[in-house]
Amino acid sequence: MLESCQNAQERWGGVNQLIDRWLQDRNELIHAFDLLNDAVKAPAANTPELQTFCEILLDYVSAGHFEVYEQLNDEAKAFNDQRGLKLAKQVYPRIEAITEIALAFNDRCDSGDRQSLSIELKRLGPLLHERFELEDCLIEVLHSAHQHAPVAAL
Numbered sequence: 001m002l003e004s005c006q007n008a009q010e011r012w013g014g015v016n017q018l019i020d021r022w023l024q025d026r027n028e029l030i031h032a033f034d035l036l037n038d039a040v041k042a043p044a045a046n047t048p049e050l051q052t053f054c055e056i057l058l059d060y061v062s063a064g065h066f067e068v069y070e071q072l073n074d075e076a077k078a079f080n081d082q083r084g085l086k087l088a089k090q091v092y093p094r095i096e097a098i099t100e101i102a103l104a105f106n107d108r109c110d111s112g113d114r115q116s117l118s119i120e121l122k123r124l125g126p127l128l129h130e131r132f133e134l135e136d137c138l139i140e141v142l143h144s145a146h147q148h149a150p151v152a153a154l
Helices: 002-012 017-041 048-080 082-110 117-142
Strands: none
Touching: 017 048, 017 117, 048 082, 048 117, 082 117
């Protein structure tokens, strides 16, 4: 999972500070996920790694929904990119579904329900990976495609 994140940062790093920061946040999320996975294997699953992971997870999904996706969508509108807007309309519902699962994971952790933590992490990992791939696709289509294109008249 970390390798695909590094590839995304290499492709889009430096293009936009918001995207750069968000991709760095993704790296932190992956690192926290790995640390939590290791901690869950230990006898005490009630660890600081869980709290750290949940905080980073909430920050990451919030930044996506309230900052990055909005900016990418606005950029596609500014360039009158119908292909990009259509893709966003198709991809956002799946990202939203994964967000709901991530938020539910956080809620269970906040409520102290940690009995099935290992099972939940095994479920959450592939979903986060899928989300990262969808986000990379959005960045590629909604941002990178516009780097050298003139802005459409609004």
